[in-house]
Structure formats: structure tokens, C-alpha cells
Amino acid sequence: MNSRTEAFLAALLALAVLAAASTTPWLVFVLTLALAKGIAVLGILLLLRAGQVSFGHALFVAFSAYTVAFLAPKLGDATLLLPIGALFAGVLGLLVGLFVVRYREIFFGMLNLALSMVFYSLLEKLYTITKGTDGIRVPAATFLGRTLDRHGYEWALLLTALALAILCAVFARFYLASPMGQALSGIKTREARLEFMGVSARRVLLSAYVISAVMAGMSGALIAMTSRHVTPHLGYWTASGELVFIAILGGAGGVIGPFLGAIVFELVRVYAAASFADAWQLILGVVLLLVILFARGGLWGMVLKLCGRRA
Amino acid sequence: MAEWFADNGLLLGLALLDGLAYAALVFMVAVGLNLVFGVLRILNVAHGSLFAIGGYTAASLGAFAAARGLPDWMALPVLLLAAVIVGGIAGPLIERFLLRRIYSEEPVLQLLVTFALFMILEDVQKLVWGVQPLHHDAAMRWLGTVDVPFGTDVIPFTAYQLYVLPGVALITLVGLAWFLRRTLTGRVIVAVTTDREAATAMGIDAKKIFLLTFTFGAGLAALGGALASPTAALVPGVGAGTMVLSFAVVATAGLGQVEGAAIAALMIGLGRSIAVYFLPEAEVLVPYIIMVGVLLVRPNGLFGVTETRRI
Numbered sequence: 001m002n003s004r005t006e007a008f009l010a011a012l013l014a015l016a017v018l019a020a021a022s023t024t025p026w027l028v029f030v031l032t033l034a035l036a037k038g039i040a041v042l043g044i045l046l047l048l049r050a051g052q053v054s055f056g057h058a059l060f061v062a063f064s065a066y067t068v069a070f071l072a073p074k075l076g077d078a079t080l081l082l083p084i085g086a087l088f089a090g091v092l093g094l095l096v097g098l099f100v101v102r103y104r105e106i107f108f109g110m111l112n113l114a115l116s117m118v119f120y121s122l123l124e125k126l127y128t129i130t131k132g133t134d135g136i137r138v139p140a141a142t143f144l145g146r147t148l149d150r151h152g153y154e155w156a157l158l159l160t161a162l163a164l165a166i167l168c169a170v171f172a173r174f175y176l177a178s179p180m181g182q183a184l185s186g187i188k189t190r191e192a193r194l195e196f197m198g199v200s201a202r203r204v205l206l207s208a209y210v211i212s213a214v215m216a217g218m219s220g221a222l223i224a225m226t227s228r229h230v231t232p233h234l235g236y237w238t239a240s241g242e243l244v245f246i247a248i249l250g251g252a253g254g255v256i257g258p259f260l261g262a263i264v265f266e267l268v269r270v271y272a273a274a275s276f277a278d279a280w281q282l283i284l285g286v287v288l289l290l291v292i293l294f295a296r297g298g299l300w301g302m303v304l305k306l307c308g309r310r311a
Numbered sequence: 312m313a314e315w316f317a318d319n320g321l322l323l324g325l326a327l328l329d330g331l332a333y334a335a336l337v338f339m340v341a342v343g344l345n346l347v348f349g350v351l352r353i354l355n356v357a358h359g360s361l362f363a364i365g366g367y368t369a370a371s372l373g374a375f376a377a378a379r380g381l382p383d384w385m386a387l388p389v390l391l392l393a394a395v396i397v398g399g400i401a402g403p404l405i406e407r408f409l410l411r412r413i414y415s416e417e418p419v420l421q422l423l424v425t426f427a428l429f430m431i432l433e434d435v436q437k438l439v440w441g442v443q444p445l446h447h448d449a450a451m452r453w454l455g456t457v458d459v460p461f462g463t464d465v466i467p468f469t470a471y472q473l474y475v476l477p478g479v480a481l482i483t484l485v486g487l488a489w490f491l492r493r494t495l496t497g498r499v500i501v502a503v504t505t506d507r508e509a510a511t512a513m514g515i516d517a518k519k520i521f522l523l524t525f526t527f528g529a530g531l532a533a534l535g536g537a538l539a540s541p542t543a544a545l546v547p548g549v550g551a552g553t554m555v556l557s558f559a560v561v562a563t564a565g566l567g568q569v570e571g572a573a574i575a576a577l578m579i580g581l582g583r584s585i586a587v588y589f590l591p592e593a594e595v596l597v598p599y600i601i602m603v604g605v606l607l608v609r610p611n612g613l614f615g616v617t618e619t620r621r622i
Contacts, residue, residue, distance in 0.1 A: 014450060027325065048419070050397040051417065051418070051419050052419065053419050053422055055356075055422075055426060085459065099606075099607075102610055103610075104416065105418040105419060105422065106348075106354040106422060106566075109419075109422050110356075110555075110558045110562070111562070112352065113555060113558075114558060114559055114599055114602070115599070116553050117551070117552070117555045118595060118596060118599050121595035121596075122595070122596075125592065126592070129587065159595070188395055188417075237551050237555075238430075241426065241430055244423065244426065248423065278434065278437055278438055279434050279438060280434070281430040281431070281433055281434040282430065282431050282433075282434035282435060282438070284427075284430055285427040285428065285429070285430030286427075286431060288423065288426075288430070289409075289424065289427045289428075289431075292420060292423055292427070293424075302532035303476065
């Protein structure tokens with residue numbers, strides 16, 4: 001697919017999001033969350049390009065969400081909270097990354113899981129600081145110093161999320177096409193060859209890792225401001241699992257995949273999660289297996305196939 | 312120092328006893344995980360769920376046996392029976408219908424498949440046994456307590472945790488070492504671990520060995536869960552916690568090491584229980600601090616061997 005068709009499809013998706021949100025008011029909230037998650041999933045997609053999967057990226061989402069929750073009462077402007085949340089997640093990503101990029105595949109995935117579980121336990125146990133499982137309420141942020149009413153606030157967040165999603169997707173596309181991004185795929189095919197060319201595989205993976213942490217951070221900040229309440233659950237393994245699930249469901253082949261996956265995921269969840277609350281993970285697991293075994297390309301892969309047939 | 316001992320000696324003694332019992336349980340799970348990885352080259356993320364299901368099955372069977380008026384000593388064989396049932400049913404099912412399809416896939420997909428299985432089993436467990444804590448400690452009560460002499464004092468400790476848990480772990484360790492080195496089947500397993508292609512060329516049915524090993528590993532996880540069930544109430548999430556912890560043990564020991572897993576389990580078990588008594592806030596952190604500490608110095612774990620990279 002050429003870049004013009006992809007841009008056209010992306011614009012179509014963005015317009016659909018706006019149209020759905022303006023006709024159905026309760027969708028504003030759902031779609032904001034979906035776009036926020038999509039941004040985090042985009043980070044997962046970068047790592048998947050290198051053949052690595054992180055079962056712990058909710059760590060960065062939760063870290064940024066709690067950063068926002070702590071700072072919101074003091075500096076309550078979205079234009080400050082968002083970059084700070086992303087920056088904090090990026091710094092944590094650099095620290096964790098320096099350790100985990102020494103490993104591949106199993107160790108990479110599981111070390112991420114282990115570290116995120118440690119952070120989750122800390123959030124849960126340090127009650128005096130984090131209020132444990134009760135979580136922390138996040139006061140409504142202002143936008144450029146302006147306090148908005150509920151309707152305006154929700155729309156401001158949706159538009160911010162949409163703008164960030166487009167920005168991140170465009171960035172990811174350029175990044176993947178750059179030598180750095182090409183080297184990322186090289187890690188998957190044969191790492192030793194990269195090293196022979198004088199490229200440090202660790203540094204390449206570290207850069208992708210930090211970027212993915214920053215994206216997860218943006219996502220966490222958006223989620224904190226949207227749901228106005230943060231709990232340790234944001235960093236639990238099920239949250240990380242969801243990110244991986246969406247990445248595979250959406251399809252790892254293109255940068256629109258994560259957002260397509262996230263929107264479908266959140267919409268289905270609105271209807272299904274309430275009726276199948278006890279079996280939600282089970283359903284996700286089964287769908288994940290089906291996608292992996294029978295429809296590798298995910299939703300985006302199906303879109304590609306449709307377009308290919310027409311062209 | 313002497314003064315400190317006078318004040319905290321008993322506590323330390325209790326921590327050591329607790330740590331030993333805990334290490335025994337952790338070892339049972341970790342060694343199964345490690346054995347399966349060594350032979351199948353797949354890290355079963357759902358290994359912790361098998362531990363949890365083994366525990367729940369043991370508690371249900373125990374309650375059933377008690378309700379039927381079976382003699383008290385039956386509580387012990389019931390634990391073993393639960394492990395055999397879970398391992399014997401779940402093991403072959405998972406290997407035959409899921410893992411066999413993905414042996415030749417890339418590692419990231421294998422991880423995703425077992426992760427999906429993990430999501431499924433965690434909910435299956437919730438659907439079958441509910442979310443209320445489940446506790447059946449007939450086996451522990453039947454054996455009573457022993458007074459362990461410690462310096463001038465005695466520490467009353469349950470005989471179950473003092474003899475049964477470390478005893479079973481020791482039997483497993485010695486039995487496994489003997490089985491792998493001295494019996495034909497064991498040596499065939501080692502042969503497949505070392506060089507699958509050469510072993511297959513010699514006429515070994517690798518598929519059969521995979522099925523056997525996975526069933527055995529699943530049984531060990533279930534046995535760990537069954538043995539743990541009298542000592543603590545079962546709650547949802549125990550599977551995830553166990554998985555991450557046993558991975559920490561395996562990572563510390565080095566993937567594929569049997570004896571190493573015992574030493575790492577001791578380190579982590581003792582470290583954690585000392586933390587429980589002297590620094591409760593750090594309880595969840597200690598296993599991972601040990602793991603990260605070891606990995607920073609020895610990236611392949613204490614006993615891991617560096618694999619030569621393909622070019």
C-alpha cells in the first residue's frame with residue numbers, strides 16, 4: 001500500500017471518530033480512551049518490529065498516570081501535565097531500558113512483566129503515598145489556563161488524543177522508514193549481521209524502547225485526565241496484556257493498526273465486558289489465539305487484503 | 312551484634328524456617344518451568360496458572376474427602392492426586408492442541424500463544440472456583456507442630472512445612488537428577504535438549520518426548536500448587552504472582568538448569584522471608600532485587616551458559 005492510500009485511510013478513520021463522537025455523546029469518553037490506548041500500543045508495535053514483546057508496558061502507563069495524579073493539584077494545566085507525564089515515563093523507560101535491552105525474546109518479555117508487577121505491588125502496598133487500591137482522584141485539568149465545563153473538557157481531551165495519535169503515527173512511520181527503524185527490523189531477522197555492520201543493536205533497541213515508554217507515558221497521562229481516577233490496576237499485568245492484545249488484534253503491519261485495534265477493542269468492551277465480566281480475559285485469550293493462529297495480519301491485515309483486491 | 316541476636320534471634324530462626332518451606336514450593340514450580348523450557352524451548356507463561364489450578368483442585372478434593380468422612384491421613388495423598396489429575400489432563404491437552412502447532416514459529420509468537428493461554432486459564436480458574444479465598448489445611452493440621460530447638464529457645468513450627476515441603480522438594484531434585492542422568496527416557500530427554508536434530512536423526516521421537524516433558528512439567532507446577540494450598544488461602548491472582556516469581560528463580564539460575572534452580576529458589580525464598588520479618592515493605596521487591604543483581608553481574612544467570620549466536 002502506498003503512503004497516499006494509508007494517509008487517506010487514516011483521515012477516514014479520524015473523521016469517523018469525530019463523526020461518531022459528535023452524534024453519540026457518550027462515545028467521546030470511550031473514543032478518547034481508545035485513542036490513548038492506541039498510542040501506547042503504537043509503542044508496543046515498534047518493539048514488535050524488532051521481534052520483541054513486552055508484557056509489562058502498563059508500567060509506563062501507570063507511572064505517567066500517577067505522575068499526573070500527583071502533580072495535577074499543583075500544576076493543573078493539560079499542556080504541562082501531558083509532557084511531564086510523557087517525560088517521566090521516558091526517563092523511567094531509559095533506566096529500565098538500559099537493563100532490559102541486554103535481553104531478547106523470553107527474557108525481554110518476562111523481565112518487563114516482572115518489573116511491572118513490582119511497580120504494581122508498590123502502588124498497592126505503599127498506602128500512605130498511593131492510597132492503595134482506592135486510587136487517587138485526579139482534579140480536572142485546565143486547558144491553556146482555561147477551565148472548561150464537562151462537555152468542553154471531554155471534547156478538548158478527545159481532540160488532544162486525536163492530535164497526539166496522528167502525530168505519533170506519523171512519527172512512527174518516519175521512524176520505521178529511517179535507518180534506525182530499518183535496523184530495528186534487523187534485530188528480528190539476524191542481529192549479528194547488524195553488529196557486523198557496526199550498528200549497536202542494543203542502542204537501536206534502547207531508542208525504540210524509550211520511544212515506546214514515552215508513548216505509553218502520553219497514553220497514561222491522557223487516561224488519567226480522562227478517567228479522572230488512577231488505581232494500581234493501570235499497571236497490572238492484565239493492562240499490559242491488553243496492550244499486547246490490541247497490537248496483535250489491530251495488526252503489527254502498519255501504524256494505523258494499533259488505533260483500529262484499540263477502537264474496536266474499546267467498543268466491544270463497552271458492550272461485552274459488563275455481561276462477561278468474569279470471562280473477559282478468557283475471551284481476550286481465545287481471540288488472541290485465533291488471530292495468531294489464523295489471521296496473522298490482524299484487522300489492518302484484513303483492510304490491506306480488501307484494498308489489494310480492489311486495486 | 313550479640314545484643315541484636317538476643318532480641319531478634321528467634322525472629323531470624325522463624326524467618327529461616329519459613330524461607331526454607333517457601334523455597335521448597337518455589338523450587339517445585341521453577342524446576343517444572345525450567346525443564347519444559349530446556350526441552351521445548353518454549354517458556355510457558357501459563358505455568359503459574361497450572362500452579363493455581365493444582366492448588367484449587369487440591370483444596371476442593373480435600374474438602375470433598377473430608378466431607379465423605381475419609382480418615383485424616385488421606386489429606387496428604389489427596390494433594391498428590393490433585394497434581395496427577397491436573398498435570399495428566401491439562402498437560403497433554405495443552406501440548407497436543409496448542410504447543411504442537413507453534414514449535415517452528417518465531418519465539419515472539421510462541422510467547423504470545425502461551426500468554427493467551429495464561430489469560431484463558433486465569434479466568435477459567437475464576438469461573439470454576441470463584442473469587443472468594445479458598446482454604447483447606449487438613450493436611451497441615453493432621454501433622455501438627457514440632458518444637459524446633461533454636462539456641463536456648465524452641466520455635467513451634469508446623470511439621471508439614473518443616474518436613475513435607477522441603478522433603479518433597481528434595482525428592483524431586485534428587486529424583487529428577489537421577490532420572491535425567493541414569494534412565495533411558497531421561498537420557499533421551501537430555502539428548503533432545505542438547506541437540507534436537509541429531510537426536511531425531513538417531514530415531515528418537517521428539518514429539519513423544521515433548522509431550523512427556525510438558526505433562527511432567529505441568530504436573531510439577533500443579534504439585535507445587537497442591538502442596539502450597541494447605542499453607543495459605545488461594546485467591547485470584549496467585550497464578551500471576553507465582554509465574555513471575557518462578558521466572559525470577561529461573562532467570563537467576565539460568566534457563567534450563569535443574570540444580571541451579573534449587574540454589575536460586577533457596578536464595579530467593581530465604582531472602583524474601585527474611586524481608587517479611589525484618590523489612591515488610593520490601594517483601595515484594597527482594598526476589599527481584601536478587602534477580603536483577605545476579606543478572607547485572609551474570610547476564611545468563613548463575614549457572615546459565617552463553618549460547619553461540621548464529622550468523
